Amino acid sequence: MPFGLKNAGATYQRTMTTLFHDMIHKEMEVYVNDIIIKSKKAEDHLVDLRKLFERLRKYKLKLNPAKCAFGAPAGKLLGFIVSKKGIEIDLVKIKAIRDMPVPKTQKDVKRFLGKINFIGKFIAQLTATSSGPSATQTGRPLIMYLSALDGAVGCVLGQHTDSGRKEQVIYYLSKKFTQYEANYSFIEKSCCALAWAAQKLRHYLLSHTTYLISRSDPLKYLLEKPMPTGRLAKWQMILSEFDIVFTSQKAVKGQAIADHLAKNPKDDDYQPLHTYFPDEKVLFVGAVKDMSEQCPGWRLFFDGAANSFGVGIGAVLVSPEGKHYPGAAKLQFACTNNMAEYEACIFGLKMALKMEVKELIAFSDSDLLVHQTLKQWVTKDSKILPYHCNLLNLARQFQSLEFRHLSRARNAFADALATLSSMIQYPDELEIEPIQIQLQDKPAHCWAVDNSFGKNPWYNDITDFIKIGSYPPEASANEKGFLRRMASKFFLNGEVLYKRTSDLNLSRCVDEDESQYMMKEVHSGVCGPHMNGHLLARKIMRTGYFWLTMERDCIDFVRRCIKCQMHGDVIRAPPTELHSMIAPWPCSMWDMDVIGTIDPPASNGHRFILVAIEYFTKWVEAESFKHVTKKVVANFLRDHIICRFGVSETLITDNAKNLNNDMVDGLCEQLKIRHRNSAIYRPQMNGAVEAANKNLKKIIRKMTEKHWDWHENLPYALMAYRTSIRTSTGATPYSLMYGMEAVLPAEVEIPSLRILMETKLEEADWIKQRHEQLSLIDEKRLNAICHGQCYQRRMARAYNKKVHLRTFEEGDKVLKRILPMQDEAKGVLAVSSHWTSGNGVDDPSDVRPVSQSMTREPVLGRPPRLPRILQGSTATSRPPLVTSPLIISAFTTRVAPLTSSILANELLQVPLLDEVSRDPGHRSGGYKSMEKSLH
Structure with missing residues (x-):
C-alpha cells in the first residue's frame, strides 16, 4: 500500500480486526500495526x-524484531503508559512544560507570571479546570500551533472538545535549533520546525486532518x-504523507503557548528519530537486583485480597539466609481492601x-498503609483506626521495624x-498441609531423556549403554x-544423542513428539511444500535429524x-466390479438424450x-429441432417411439x-412407463445413448459438405447406423427389429x-418367405443375446482388472470430489482443490455432488466451414451395455494399524445392480436405489 493515502490507516485497522477478531479485548489489543499481548x-x-505467532504465520504477516519487546510489565502505546494499574498519562508528553527553566530572577518570575496571566484571560477558572494532556478523539481534526524563533521552535498540538468551543491540549514540544539550522531563513526555519514536529507526532497526524496555525505558511513555500x-x-x-491544512492565525491564545515554549526550549540537544513510533519503547525489561543484597536481615512481604469469593491475606517472612516462611489466612468477616492490608500486616508481624x-x-x-504507618498521612477512617493502633503497639515490640513501599x-x-486463600472455600476444621515450591533451573526435557506418554524413547537403551555401559534387562x-x-x-553430547551419518556428519536423535513436530513443520510449515513421504524423510535427514522409522x-x-x-490427483481406479444393464425383449427399454447446441x-x-436408442436391438431414432422444449420431447416420445414401436417398459434420461x-x-404415467x-x-x-451420439456425429461430419445442410443428411446417417x-x-439393428x-x-x-x-419370386412366394423370416427372428434375437453376454463378460474381465475394492459406511467422514463444472473448480491459476471436506455422513445418499448445469463443448464439425456440436457430456468409448448406472465419489475415514483415524485418500464409487435399477422408486438420480445397494 503506498504512503500518503488517507484511508490507509482505516483499511489496515479493518484488516487487523478481521484477522484477530476473536483475540481482541481478550488476549491482545490492536491499533493499526501496533499489537500488545x-x-x-x-x-x-x-x-x-504462541497463539499470536500461529495466527501471524497463517496469514503470512511478519514482525520487526527491532520493534518487539517481550515480558514487559509496562510500556508505552499511542502516547500513554499501559501497565497493571491501567492507562496513565505519559510524562514525556508534557516534558517540554516540566523541563522549562526555573525562574531565577525577579524579571524571570514576572515574565512567567505574565505568560500565565495572559493565557488565563482566555480560559475561565484556569486554576480549577486546568488538567494534563488529553487523548485524541476520532472524527475531529487536530490543531497545531507552531512558532519558530531565531534559535528555537515550540509546538502545541490540540483538539476541540465535544462542544467545539474549547480546545484541549494533547502534546507539548520544544527544541533548540542546531548551529547550522539557526542560519536558515525565517521561512526555512518554519519548514524545518513543521517537518520536525510532524515526525515527532506522526502517529497522531496520520489518522487525523491537522490544521496548522503559524505566522507564516511553510506549506505554500514548499x-x-x-x-x-x-x-x-x-x-x-x-510532509507528503500527512493531511495538513494551513489556517491563518485569528487568535493568540494558543500561539502564546507555542511562543513561550520556543523562548524556553529544553537544554538537552535534540536527537533525531530513528523509528516511526518513538513512543513505543518499553519502559524497562530485565531482572531486578536481589533484594537480599539491598536489604540484609529479616524481611516481611504481606498483601491482602478482597474479591467476590471472599477476603484473604498472605505474608512471607524471609530470613537473612534466604529461607522463606509463607503464611496465609482466609477472613470469615466482611472486610475492605485497606482493612485486608492491615490484617495481612498484623498477621505477618505476629509471625515474626x-x-x-x-x-x-x-x-x-499499599501506599495508604505505608504512609499512615510512617505518619506521613493522617488516619481518618473510623474502620482503619483500630487496626492502626494495634499495628503501632506491635511495632513497639521490635527493636527496629521499617516499612517500605x-x-x-x-x-x-x-x-x-x-x-x-480468598478464592478457596474452606470446610470446617480443615487443615491444609504447607505448600512446597521447588525451583528448576532447566526445562523438564533436560531432566530426563524425553519420555513419550510415559514410555522411554526409542534410543533409551543406546543412551544408557553409552553413559554407564548397561544393557536392557533380559x-x-x-x-x-x-x-x-x-x-x-x-x-552423546550432554543429554542429547547424535547419529553419525555416512558422510561423517551428526544428526540429532529425536523422540516421538519431536519427530511429529519436525514432520509437521517441514511438510506443512511456513516453507513446507507438501512433498511426498520419501522426499520429506530425506529433507529432514538433510536438516540434521534422525529416528529409526523416519521414512515409514x-x-x-x-x-x-x-x-x-x-x-x-483424481483417482481413476474403479472401486467396484462392472455391472451391465440388459433389456429382456425388444422395444422394452429406451434411452433418450440431446445433442447440442x-x-x-x-x-x-x-x-x-x-x-433415442433401444437397448436390445440398438435401434436409433433421431430428429433435429430449433429448441428442445418439454412439448417437443413429449411429441417425439409419442410419435417416434410409442406410436411406432409400442409402449415400452422403461424410459431412461439424464437430469x-x-x-x-x-x-x-404425465405421458409415462398414462401408459404405465417407468421413467x-x-x-x-x-x-x-x-x-x-452417449455411444450412439458419438457415432451419429462422426457419420454426420463425414457426410456434410456445407455447414447449413447437416439436417438434410440426418436421415441418411440414421439409415447408415441402423x-x-x-x-x-x-447383428444390425434393422435385422433385429424387422x-x-x-x-x-x-x-x-x-x-x-x-x-x-x-425379383424372380412371385408375390405369394415372397410373402411365404417373409413369414419364414419372421418365424426365425426369435432365433436371431437369442443369438444376439448370447453374443452380447459373451461380449459383456469379455469387457467385464478387462474392466475388473483395474478395480480397487473400497467400502463405505454410514458415519464415515469423507471428502467429496469437486467436479470440473462446479464453481469451486474454476479459476485462472486453478488453485482450487479436487476435493472438499465433508462432515460425518448419516445417510450415504447425502454424499453426492451438488447439482449443477452441465458444461457443453464443441465436438462436431470440420472448421472453419463445418458446424460444431456441443455435446451434453463426454462420450465414452465403453460399449453401451456395460455402463454403470450410478456412481458417487468420496473420501472415507479408516483406522490405520499404527495411527488414529485418518481420512483415507480413496475414491468411493457405488454401482447399481440390474435388479435394483428396475426399482420403480429410482427417480431423480436414483438415490433411493443407491441407498438400497449400499445397505
Missing part, C-alpha cells in the same frame, strides 16, 4: 504468544517550488514475633498467597552384541495430511438433435429439465444376389 499470568503469556532540492525536497517528502525476630523490614504495595510486581508471592548375547554395534554409530512415519504422515488429500445452426434454424417435466411424466434418471455427473450411466453391425450384438436386412442404395444400382432372387 496482555496476560494476567506468566504461564498464560507464552500460550497467548509546494510552490517547481524543483525542490536538498533539504527542501527532504521536508516535502516527509513468634520466631523471635527483633529487627525487621516490612514491604507492602514496593511495586505489586515485586510483591507477587504475598499477593498470590492472599488471592489463593537381553540375550546376540542382542547385546547388536546394541554394541549400533551404539558405535551414535555420539513420513509416508504415513503425508497420507494423513488433509491438504495433500484435498489437492491430490450446434453452432452455426442449419439452414432451417435447427440447433439440437433429440436422440436435464427439458427431459424431466410434467408432460413427459428413470441416470446419476448426476455420470455420463457412463447413459453409455448406450444397417451397420453393432459389436455388442453381432427380421431382415434393409435394401441399400448400392444394391439398387448394382443388384445383389438377394435382390435378383427376390
